[in-house]
Amino acid sequence: MCxxxxxxxxxxxxxxxxxxxxxxxxxxxxVKAVNGTDVRLKCTFQSSAAIRASSxxxxxxxxxxxxxxxxxxxxxxxxxxxxLEGRFRKKVEWAGDISGRDASVVxxxxxxxxxxxxxxxxxxxxxxHGNVGxxxxxxxxxxxxxxxxxxxxxxxxxxxxxxxxxxxxxxxRRCHRRRNEEPNHTVFRHEHNLISC
Numbered sequence: 001m002c003x004x005x006x007x008x009x010x011x012x013x014x015x016x017x018x019x020x021x022x023x024x025x026x027x028x029x030x031v032k033a034v035n036g037t038d039v040r041l042k043c044t045f046q047s048s049a050a051i052r053a054s055s056x057x058x059x060x061x062x063x064x065x066x067x068x069x070x071x072x073x074x075x076x077x078x079x080x081x082x083x084l085e086g087r088f089r090k091k092v093e094w095a096g097d098i099s100g101r102d103a104s105v106v107x108x109x110x111x112x113x114x115x116x117x118x119x120x121x122x123x124x125x126x127x128x129h130g131n132v133g134x135x136x137x138x139x140x141x142x143x144x145x146x147x148x149x150x151x152x153x154x155x156x157x158x159x160x161x162x163x164x165x166x167x168x169x170x171x172x173r174r175c176h177r178r179r180n181e182e183p184n185h186t187v188f189r190h191e192h193n194l195i196s197c
Contacts, residue, residue: 022130
């Protein structure tokens with residue numbers, strides 16, 4: 001038995017057989033988006049094979065939270081192919097860069113019906129086996145309280161910074177004027193004393 005396996009291994013190696021590792025796909029995992037806004041579904045990949053734009057394919061699919069079947073969202077092979085019908089028609093755009101190992105898409109004006117799981121599958125022959133990237137999208141009616149708080153703090157901080165810069169500029173200008181005025185007063189006093197004599 002061991003001798004047969006050794007012969008098989010030698011035959012495979014002699015025939016130029018090589019071990020192909022799987023492609024690895026990375027996604028953001030859980031993503032929240034406010035109803036009616038645009039959201040980027042990030043999907044990047046690593047491949048042990050050289051990236052040839054003419055051979056890479058990207059498939060995005062969607063499974064809703066509730067009842068429903070899996071739907072094709074987007075397909076890419078040498079160029080983007082947006083869906084011509086269904087819920088994703090005119091709602092999805094290619095945002096990736098194959099040479100940069102990016103297979104991301106943007107969903108436009110997301111409705112609540114986009115709540116569900118998006119899957120990103122990338123193939124780069126001979127690297128065709130590997131994991132499927134998953135993004136769980138949650139469409140919400142408004143931003144959460146913590147997100148609003150962070151936004152308010154950021155806006156407030158920016159306003160305070162601008163006010164601080166304006167106050168510093170005004171103070172520097174006032175100091176500069178005082179310095180310029182002091183020598184003139186001295187000259188004026190000296191001239192006034194000369195005239196009085």
